Amino acid sequence: MPFKRTSLCLVTxxxxxxxxxxxxxxxxxxxxxxxxxxxxxxxxxxxxxxAPYGRLLERALPNFPFVAYEPFYFxxxxxxxxxxxxxxxxxxxILYPDRGWWHTPSIADRMLHKGILATELIxxxxxxxxxxxxLTANYDGDWSPSNRFAQMELAQLRQLAAFVNGIDARSxxxxxxxxxxxxxxxxxxxxxxxxxxxxxxxxNLTPTYYPIVSLPSxxxxxxxxxxxxPPTHYTINATGRLxxxxxxxxxxxxFGRVSDHAxxxxxxxxxxxxxxxxxxxxxxEEPAGAAATIPRxxxxxxxxxLRARQG
Numbered sequence: 016m017p018f019k020r021t022s023l024c025l026v027t028x029x030x031x032x033x034x035x036x037x038x039x040x041x042x043x044x045x046x047x048x049x050x051x052x053x054x055x056x057x058x059x060x061x062x063x064x065x066a067p068y069g070r071l072l073e074r075a076l077p078n079f080p081f082v083a084y085e086p087f088y089f090x091x092x093x094x095x096x097x098x099x100x101x102x103x104x105x106x107x108x109i110l111y112p113d114r115g116w117w118h119t120p121s122i123a124d125r126m127l128h129k130g131i132l133a134t135e136l137i138x139x140x141x142x143x144x145x146x147x148x149x150l151t152a153n154y155d156g157d158w159s160p161s162n163r164f165a166q167m168e169l170a171q172l173r174q175l176a177a178f179v180n181g182i183d184a185r186s187x188x189x190x191x192x193x194x195x196x197x198x199x200x201x202x203x204x205x206x207x208x209x210x211x212x213x214x215x216x217x218x219n220l221t222p223t224y225y226p227i228v229s230l231p232s233x234x235x236x237x238x239x240x241x242x243x244x245p246p247t248h249y250t251i252n253a254t255g256r257l258x259x260x261x262x263x264x265x266x267x268x269x270f271g272r273v274s275d276h277a278x279x280x281x282x283x284x285x286x287x288x289x290x291x292x293x294x295x296x297x298x299x300e301e302p303a304g305a306a307a308t309i310p311r312x313x314x315x316x317x318x319x320x321l322r323a324r325q326g
Contacts, residue, residue, distance in 0.1 A: 021139045021285055025057040026050060026258065027191035027241055028278035029149070032063040032094070036227070041267035042274065043068055047075030048266065049259070049273070050098075057136070058098040059147040059191040064090045064127065072096065083134045095132040095192075097147045102137040109133065109178060113170040114151050124151040131175060141285075142186035142246070148175060150195045156233045158200045168196055169205075176209045179244060187251075187285065188212075188244040193276065197236040212242035215255030215281060223257065223277040241281040251285040 032043055050058050058079065063069050069091050073082055079098035084091035085108035092108055108130055115125035132147040150171050153164040160166075175190070182188055190212065196202040198220060207214065216237075223239040245251040258278040262270045 021141050023056050023138065023143070023189075023281075023283045024054055025059065025145070025189060025191060025241065025281045025283070026055055026278050027059040027061070027147070027193075027239060027281075028259065029061040029193040029239060029274060029276040030063060030068075031227075031274040031276070032060075032065065032068040034065050038265060038267060038269065038271060039068065040071060041265040041269070042271070043071055044075055044266040045263060046259075046273045047072055049263070051076050051078050053078070056100050056138075057145060059145065060096045060098070061147070061149040061193050062094045063096050064094050066090050069096055072098070083132060085132065087128060090127065092127075093129045093132065093149060094127050095130075095147050095149060097132055097134045097145060099134070099136060099145075101143075103134055104137050105135045107133045109174075111151070111171045111174060113167050115167070120152075120154045129171075131178060133178070142183070144182055144186055144188045146175070146179070146188065146190045146192075148190065148192040148194070150193070152195045156231060158196060158202060160201065165202065168194075168202055172196075172202060172206045173209075176206055179210045179212070182244075184247050187246045187249075187283075189241060189281065189283070190244075191241045191279070191281070193238055194240050195238050197238065198240065203240075207242070210242075210244060212244045213251075213253060214240065214242050215253040216240070216257075216279070221257060223279070225272065225275050225277075227275050239276055239279050241279050243281070243283065245285065249285045251283065253284075254282045256280050 030043060030046055032039060066089060069084065076098050079100055081099045081103045082096060083103055083106045084096045110128055110130040114129045115122055129149055129151060134145045136143045136145060151167050153168060155162055155164055158165045179188055220237055222235040223237050224235055226234060241255060243253050258280050259273050260277045262272055265271055
């Protein structure tokens with residue numbers, strides 16, 4: 016019985032692309048050096064908080080011919096950028112309405128306009144939707160149900176879950192980013208149960224956050240996740256690992272971490288059973304003009320700065 020086999024490698028990283036933090040340009044250049052590899056298909060980056068840093072990354076990642084982001088006043092909206100070797104079909108930015116208060120440290124999250132950067136890719140005739148996101152930080156370090164920041168994260172996760180559940184079940188959906196919630200917290204468990212996603216690092220409680228300032232140990236948690244919702248009629252194999260846990264030689268010549276977060280790498284392999292090869296089973300072709308993967312409004316790739324580099 017014939018099968019169609021498809022694979023993908025995706026990396027997500029909170030880059031700490033923040034002005035006035037030490038060695039930011041050297042760290043971003045080092046991240047680019049490490050990711051600009053033929054083995055990586057898609058890179059979801061968060062916390063690009065200064066427009067020139069985005070341009071630095073575009074120049075330093077020449078092997079990624081497509082990049083998606085939503086322009087904003089001083090930085091990509093939400094600090095989110097998605098780099099891809101695969102053709103981008105459509106993209107959309109969805110804002111989190113509940114993202115912070117003016118009188119708390121979450122004002123930074125509010126001003127950055129955090130949300131979801133949804134990018135639909137074309138890959139081996141496979142519908143693939145990448146959701147790059149960065150939730151509001153929990154500045155209290157308290158993920159109990161009564162906590163004010165936990166409640167805000169809950170609202171964002173439910174908005175994200177509703178978006179995921181509105182996507183055609185035939186599409187592969189990858190949700191990647193800095194969730195700012197610990198793996199196997201009640202917030203994480205509810206999201207997984209609501210969306211039916213799988214976590215290739217399920218059970219791994221290794222922290223992915225290494226604060227650059229002194230903080231209580233409760234802040235050192237596995238915040239960064241890649242979650243996969245498999246499509247129907249596919250057998251899927253998802254494996255994950257952490258990257259950038261140790262110091263590297265930066266492009267400046269110094270040794271240091273590239274970020275205050277570890278990266279997460281996903282390797283995804285899925286196989287489709289071709290129904291037309293099964294006696295007595297008729298394959299139903301998708302009708303022309305069928306709805307695209309991204310629910311609600313779809314923005315044409317030409318409307319956002321999706322840059323294709325030539326040669």
